Amino acid sequence: MGLKKRLAGLTMALVVGTFAFAGCSGGGDSTGSSSAAISGEINGGGSTSVQKIIEAAGDEFAAQNPDVKFTYSGTGSSDGIKGATEGTYAFGCASRELKDEEKSGLTELVFAYDGIAMITHPSNPVSNISSADLTKIYTGEITNWSQIGGNDAPIVVVSREDGSGTRSAVEELLKFEDKLKPDATIKEGNGNVQSTVAGNENAIGYVSLTFVDNTVKKVNVDNVEATVDNVVNKSYPVSRPFLAVYKTDGLNNQTKAFLDFLMTDEGQAIVEKEGGIKVALEQ
Template sequence: MSKSFKKVLVSLLVSAAVLSLAGCGSSGSSTTTSSAKISGEINGGGSTSVQKVIDAAGSEFSALNPDVKFTYSGTGSSDGIKGATAGTYSFGCASRDLKAEEKANLTELVFAYDGIAVVVNPANTVSNLTKDQIAKIYMGEITNWSEVGGADAPIVVVSREDGSGTRSATEELIGFAEKLKPDATIKEGNGNVQTTIAGNQNSIGYVSLTFVDKTVKAVDVDGVKATVDNVKNKSYAISRPFLALYDKSKVDDATLAFLDFLMTDDGQAIVQKEGAITV
């Protein structure tokens, strides 16, 4: 038998073996690499600041996993923490750091960062305030826009409800915790604050950066603009984390899969698209 014939024969035998293995692989379920099907009901709740991000991420996750029913209720950070602790929510969200007594058995996932914008009506000529001026406005020590370079008009102070993560973070970062003026207008949710400021030329409020649009004007704080870049480079002082919270002993696989999705490239792209800051 010639060497060339032996080479051809060996080649034919190898090819036959490869084809045989391929056939075996295609015939049974033992070779499948597809992931387990995700199904179930995910009901999150908590901070309204994160709602645009969570709603968009939940919508995309449900589209990728049609057997998942996803809902999120914007009820405030404190409620999100309580719901995650009790297990009444699949996961909770907070837009502030947790207090020591709130941590309990909760696992904290930082999925984004956010800046808090101090906003006025677009007709207001004031474009910059110091942290000290903002604090004094919210404590009632500065009561007229003329005191900070604006028109001679009373300042209408708009704040958030008790339990709001945005309120807690703002009060701590600006420096008026537990000192809010008694007659401040209280609104629940970023959207309601935004609408109130848009409708009153003399008002001032604060909202998540994700709620700043053409209906309100974000003022500079200590000469620094409220932008994503300035939050990232830490030059803008009023910023906080966005947290997803869950109890490991109560969380289900579908919820964990959603939280994993939040941290993927696709999930973080949604974070950025919705105006928050990626991790």
């Protein structure tokens, strides 16, 4: 009887082992299924104004999808549009409206809005400048702060590089396209404009709202402060959309998944956390 019991026990162990192996096989199928999960490279580039938002969203998306490699290059809006058109980037970002000649073959996704703050040194007594006077400052018609109620000092005009979406937006909104004064100080990126203005008490520049801190002072435009609420209600005159652009027929699954994520509640919360204005507020 002892032998029979041992044989019965062995038989039962074999049965259990068989089911256990079957369970493992099922797990293998599950692993196979997860291999179809989101993976691969997502390569974006373009506007530096959106960079904080896109990189934060990309980091979170990659954390949720460990097989994704996410990269974003802040090279300017025009480069982002060109890269998306030519396939250098899976998606490009622009911090301005697309020009008619740039729209061919591209799909546009508005994922946020932004106000462009006009900034001066904190010691500058000027607190408001009209749109018309800003145009005159940037085209060289107004050259001294005393002409608009400030100190008797030359105005140091700081602008952005060619291809900057922020520059294109400001020039279009203030109506001085291709008329920037020749001796304007040109800086690449919002951060460089901010630090330049912070270091010169006679300077004026412009940056995305996400780059404003206590080293510079926002100046009202047409008596309206650059705030989220005033951009949303469209009372602040210097504002713009943040766009992701891509070719629909060349969009890979992982990039589509990221752009979808950007428009979820979680993605829009990242937009807001990083200083942008979420699309939901506009609707």
